[in-house]
Amino acid sequence: MTDSMILLRVFIAFLRIGAIAFGGAYAAIPLVEQEVVTNEGFMTYAEFADLLALDEITPGPILINSATFVGMKVAGMPGAIAATLGCILIPCIVSVSLLFLFRKYKNTVLVQSIVLTLKCMALALIVSTMIKLGMNAVMPSEAQADILHGTYAVAVMAFAFYLIHGKKLSPLPVMLGCGALNVIVSMLGM
Amino acid sequence: MPNKVQRRGGLFGRLIALFLATLTISATANSGYAIIAVMRDDFVNKRKWFTEDEMSDYIAIAQSCPGPMAVTSSMVVGFQSAGILGSLAAVWGVITPPFAIMVLVSIFYQTIVSNPYVTIFMRGMQMGVVAMLLDVCIGLFLNVTKKPGIYPLVVMAIAFLYVRLTNCSIMWLAIGCGVAGAIRALLVKREVEAA
Numbered sequence: 001m002t003d004s005m006i007l008l009r010v011f012i013a014f015l016r017i018g019a020i021a022f023g024g025a026y027a028a029i030p031l032v033e034q035e036v037v038t039n040e041g042f043m044t045y046a047e048f049a050d051l052l053a054l055d056e057i058t059p060g061p062i063l064i065n066s067a068t069f070v071g072m073k074v075a076g077m078p079g080a081i082a083a084t085l086g087c088i089l090i091p092c093i094v095s096v097s098l099l100f101l102f103r104k105y106k107n108t109v110l111v112q113s114i115v116l117t118l119k120c121m122a123l124a125l126i127v128s129t130m131i132k133l134g135m136n137a138v139m140p141s142e143a144q145a146d147i148l149h150g151t152y153a154v155a156v157m158a159f160a161f162y163l164i165h166g167k168k169l170s171p172l173p174v175m176l177g178c179g180a181l182n183v184i185v186s187m188l189g190m
Numbered sequence: 191m192p193n194k195v196q197r198r199g200g201l202f203g204r205l206i207a208l209f210l211a212t213l214t215i216s217a218t219a220n221s222g223y224a225i226i227a228v229m230r231d232d233f234v235n236k237r238k239w240f241t242e243d244e245m246s247d248y249i250a251i252a253q254s255c256p257g258p259m260a261v262t263s264s265m266v267v268g269f270q271s272a273g274i275l276g277s278l279a280a281v282w283g284v285i286t287p288p289f290a291i292m293v294l295v296s297i298f299y300q301t302i303v304s305n306p307y308v309t310i311f312m313r314g315m316q317m318g319v320v321a322m323l324l325d326v327c328i329g330l331f332l333n334v335t336k337k338p339g340i341y342p343l344v345v346m347a348i349a350f351l352y353v354r355l356t357n358c359s360i361m362w363l364a365i366g367c368g369v370a371g372a373i374r375a376l377l378v379k380r381e382v383e384a385a
Contacts, residue, residue, distance in 0.1 A: 018257045022360035028258070054295055054302075060216050060288025061225070061258035068292035077293070084289055091257025092281060095265040096274075098251050106247075109378055114371030115250055116334060120342045121367045122253040123330045124349035125360070126223050130323040137317045153317055160321035165328065170231050172218055175318030182314025183307055 006075050007082045013040050014067050014086030021063060021087075028063045029055075032070075042074045063087050156181065204272045205279040207237075212264050212283030217291075219319075225260040225284075226252070227322040229267060230329070239271055246333045254364045260284050341374065 013035045021028040029052065036042045043051070051069050055062045064084060071083030105111040138153045139146075160178055163169045215228045226249055233239045240248070248270065252263035261281055268280030295302060302308060334342045345367065352363050 020256055020359070020361065021258070022256050022364060050299070054292075054299070058288065058291050058295060059218055060291065061260040061284075063258045064261070064285055064288040065292050068289050069296050072293060072296040080289065080293060084285060088257060088261045088281065088285065091255050091262050092265050092277070094257075095252060095255040095262040096269055096277060098255060099248075099266050099269055102247065102251055110372060110375040113375035113378065114368050115247055116342065117345050117367040117371035117374070118250040118254050118364070119246060119330065119334045120345035121349040121363060122250050123327060123334060124346045125253065125353060126323055126327055126330070127346075128350060128353045129223055130320055130327065133316055133323070134320045137313070137320060140313065156314070156317045157320050160318045161324050164321055165325045168235070170236070171224075171227050171318070171322040171325070172214075172231075175224070175315050175322065176218065178318035178321075179311040179313075179315035182317070183311050186307075186310045 003075065003078075007078055009040060010042070010071055010074055010079050011082040011086040013042075014070075014083045015089060017063070017067075018087035019090040021091075028066075032063070032066045036066075036070050042070055047073070152185070201272055201275070205275055208268050208271055208276055209279040209283040211237075212260075212268075212280045213286055216260060216284040217287035219260075223259070223323055223326065224319045226263055227326045229263060230326065233267060233271075240267075242329060243333065244270075246330055249330070254368075256361070345370065 017028065017031045017035055021031055033048055037045055037048050051066060054069065055065050058065055064087065067083035067087045068080045071078075071080035073079075075082070102111060102115065106115075134157065137157065138150045140149075156178055160174050163174050164171050211229075211232050215225050215232070219225045219228055230242075230245050230249075234242055234245050248263065248266045252259050252266050255262040261284060264280035264284045265277045268276035268278070270276075272279070334346075349363060349367065352358070353360070
């Protein structure tokens with residue numbers, strides 16, 4: 001297969017993923033698996049599991065991370081660029097089109113009502129993700145249920161919430177502080 | 191064009207500000223929702239480019255698109271700040287850190303995953319993310335329940351059950367919400383005409 005053929009295949013695979021990846025990062029993972037492992041065979045399942053572990057420990061949107069990693073593996077730097085552009089192209093077009101419709105018709109009852117409904121949906125989706133992340137922080141899947149760790153996690157979350165909501169601190173330093181605290185606590189062997 | 195934007199500095203200044211903002215956000219936050227929380231803090235509380243109300247409209251729009259929410263929200267916020275160039279600057283900012291990091295990571299893969307402190311740090315950050323999301327949820331909740339009525343609560347409950355209990359695509363939920371919103375608009379109009 002020629003180089004440009006493989007670039008095109010990577011691009012189109014991620015174009016498809018980007019077009020149907022509704023509902024946030026965790027919803028995108030099975031789509032990536034289907035395209036990359038099952039349909040195209042760019043990776044083995046073991047490599048895909050490695051990719052998931054990497055997504056957890058690297059910043060940035062999971063879909064972009066996955067696209068860059070898969071692209072790098074299949075065709076080096078050009079592959080990474082093709083995959084990343086592929087997965088953002090359709091979302092970019094759709095979001096600006098929706099924004100145009102919103103700006104043009106935002107004072108009509110119809111659009112106000114639709115946006116209100118979508119906002120309620122957005123809230124429900126965020127709550128669902130928050131619960132998933134919260135449960136994962138209190139009870140990491142690989143560890144056994146541990147009351148001490150659970151209490152610690154809840155206390156950290158509550159304090160962080162107090163700083164962000166009560167003290168109006170900006171979320172970023174609070175988040176980094178939580179990470180640093182966790183490293184210190186584990187160094188002290190708790 | 192955007193009317194409520196404070197035009198401090200020229201277009202170029204705003205493009206740089208957008209690029210740097212999304213670059214920093216994306217370099218530190220992991221999930222799309224965390225990115226939205228930081229964006230809201232940055233653009234609403236600090237820069238005062240948008241009101242809380244406008245920002246929650248943009249979040250709803252970004253949520254209704256496919257693809258990474260960090261990208262779609264950057265497109266929307268960027269466009270509202272500085273037109274299509276603003277969108278491009280914001281999206282460029284948001285994809286650069288994960289791109290650069292993953293290129294490096296795919297080269298130094300083994301060394302990174304064998305360091306336990308990396309994982310521990312990330313796990314700690316997750317707790318901060320939960321706290322941040324709670325703050326976002328409270329803001330959004332107050333925003334959608336400004337007018338009295340149980341409609342928002344019903345939609346929230348249904349959407350919540352949909353994502354928790356089924357494995358169906360969020361696309362259908364978004365389409366369903368659009369249709370429900372349209373039907374409600376027709377009913378409201380009829381009520382107004384009847385009164």
